Amino acid sequence: MSTPRSHIGSETQRANPKEDEIPSKGRRGFLLLATILAGIVAMVAMLSQNNVQAILYKGF
Amino acid sequence: MNVCSIEWLLTVVGASSLFFFIQPLRGRQVAFSLLAMGFVGSLIPTFAAALSLIVFLFSGYAVARAVQVFRSRPLLVGYIAALVACFLVLKRYDFLLPLLPEALLKNAIVVVGLSYMLFRQIHLIVDAYEGELPRLTPWSYFNYQLNPFGFIAGPIQRFQDFAPHWNNLGPVNKTPEALYTAYLRIFIGAIKVAVIASFCLSCYERASATLLSHSTPGLHLAPIIAFAVVFYAFPLYIYFNFSGYCDMVIGGSSLFGMRMPENFDRPYLARNMIEYWTRWHRTLGFWIRDYVFTPLYKKAAARWPQRSSSLAIGCYFIALLLTGIWHGSTWNFVIFGFLNGLGVAAAKLWEIHLLRAHGRQAFKAYLQSPPIRRLAMIGTMNFVCLTIYFFPSDLTKSFLHIQHAFLS
Numbered sequence: 001m002s003t004p005r006s007h008i009g010s011e012t013q014r015a016n017p018k019e020d021e022i023p024s025k026g027r028r029g030f031l032l033l034a035t036i037l038a039g040i041v042a043m044v045a046m047l048s049q050n051n052v053q054a055i056l057y058k059g060f
Numbered sequence: 061m062n063v064c065s066i067e068w069l070l071t072v073v074g075a076s077s078l079f080f081f082i083q084p085l086r087g088r089q090v091a092f093s094l095l096a097m098g099f100v101g102s103l104i105p106t107f108a109a110a111l112s113l114i115v116f117l118f119s120g121y122a123v124a125r126a127v128q129v130f131r132s133r134p135l136l137v138g139y140i141a142a143l144v145a146c147f148l149v150l151k152r153y154d155f156l157l158p159l160l161p162e163a164l165l166k167n168a169i170v171v172v173g174l175s176y177m178l179f180r181q182i183h184l185i186v187d188a189y190e191g192e193l194p195r196l197t198p199w200s201y202f203n204y205q206l207n208p209f210g211f212i213a214g215p216i217q218r219f220q221d222f223a224p225h226w227n228n229l230g231p232v233n234k235t236p237e238a239l240y241t242a243y244l245r246i247f248i249g250a251i252k253v254a255v256i257a258s259f260c261l262s263c264y265e266r267a268s269a270t271l272l273s274h275s276t277p278g279l280h281l282a283p284i285i286a287f288a289v290v291f292y293a294f295p296l297y298i299y300f301n302f303s304g305y306c307d308m309v310i311g312g313s314s315l316f317g318m319r320m321p322e323n324f325d326r327p328y329l330a331r332n333m334i335e336y337w338t339r340w341h342r343t344l345g346f347w348i349r350d351y352v353f354t355p356l357y358k359k360a361a362a363r364w365p366q367r368s369s370s371l372a373i374g375c376y377f378i379a380l381l382l383t384g385i386w387h388g389s390t391w392n393f394v395i396f397g398f399l400n401g402l403g404v405a406a407a408k409l410w411e412i413h414l415l416r417a418h419g420r421q422a423f424k425a426y427l428q429s430p431p432i433r434r435l436a437m438i439g440t441m442n443f444v445c446l447t448i449y450f451f452p453s454d455l456t457k458s459f460l461h462i463q464h465a466f467l468s
Contacts, residue, residue, distance in 0.1 A: 031237060035244040042250035046066040049254055 061102040076315035099208035128188040153389045209313035215323040216343035249307025260297035287465035295448040331436040333403030353379040377401040399447040
């Protein structure tokens with residue numbers, strides 16, 4: 001095998017390099033606002049549905 | 061507890077806010093274990109299910125350690141065979157039902173999280189046998205297997221990825237921005253599952269109902285449009301549902317100092333089915349590559365070295381057929397696996413043909429051509445939709461959709 005298995009995880013983690021980037025100061029407010037808004041929408045959406053299931057619970 | 065629920069959101073947000081006030085490291089590990097046990101415990105329906113889970117976990121640890129110490133190949137092979145046999149019986153695969161005793165069918169045993177624990181267990185003992193596993197203690201093993209952020213539906217984390225985080229269970233979101241991003245990811249995941257996926261599912265169900273109620277003979281535009289909605293809405297539903305779930309658990313795990321592997325990378329933009337399986341449910345794709353495809357291909361190529369190319373095609377087909385069958389116990393998953401096997405085998409065959417007929421330089425130019433890439437992406441996306449067309453468990457309904465849209 002060309003790639004040792006122990007390296008595979010770090011390979012998969014590189015799929016989202018943006019996660020490690022530190023945003024500029026200008027983006028901080030936007031990021032905070034977006035988080036709060038998304039949080040409100042997510043909470044309302046979850047509350048309005050009694051039984052939101054991930055497909056995998058059923059299928060797998 | 062359902063991951064896609066308000067209870068889960070509040071538990072993760074609340075518990076993670078207090079988590080890093082706990083000192084020292086051992087205290088955080090104990091808190092994480094309690095969280096894991098609480099989560100897994102909430103999913104266990106009966107005492108028999110709890111007992112089955114305990115037997116599964118203890119036998120797994122004992123065999124992993126024995127294989128690590130004694131390097132016994134018969135033990136490795138025997139345990140994997142027993143695990144797979146137990147999995148097939150416990151999942152009650154349709155094609156095995158005539159062979160199973162009635163008593164077993166009547167008294168079904170449920171092992172919570174079995175499908176994904178099976179992957180982690182096989183990975184552990186194979187890597188233990190090959191000497192690629194770091195120090196395995198009962199403490200780290202049980203927390204690895206019961207990690208609430210991958211227990212039910214992945215991502216399939218390798219022990220080598222889990223161990224460093226577990227041994228230094230400290231903040232991975234080191235700046236306020238990283239923390240906002242983690243929260244944002246959880247909330248976007250919840251929106252994907254609760255809003256976008258639910259909308260796609262309702263479109264699918266409405267179109268399906270329209271299609272099934274249509275009985276006018278001849279080809280009409282309305283049923284064809286309804287069929288198109290059925291054909292594309294369900295793959296979208298699965299994507300938003302599963303990737304939203306993964307966003308929630310990856311974001312949630314990072315709030316507890318754990319970094320789970322990414323599971324999606326814009327899968328519907330893949331140019332062929334081989335690439336697709338490195339973008340869709342990535343951790344499953346890599347697992348299949350490492351523990352099914354590669355050993356199978358190595359064995360076959362060592363035996364018949366002059367036929368290595370054609371063997372690769374066969375091994376791709378077998379690996380993806382098995383992947384499909386793992387997805388569920390009914391016949392539609394056999395079709396799903398068969399189509400995926402055909403897709404990856406065809407992609408490999410096409411690559412071999414292009415290399416042989418036109419050479420490496422021309423093949424490189426072919427890969428770099430933007431119009432060809434766009435065409436390949438459209439073709440692959442539609443083929444993927446065709447494979448997922450058979451994903452809903454009611455196979456009869458899938459065929460009735462075709463009949464009502466095109467053949468009535």
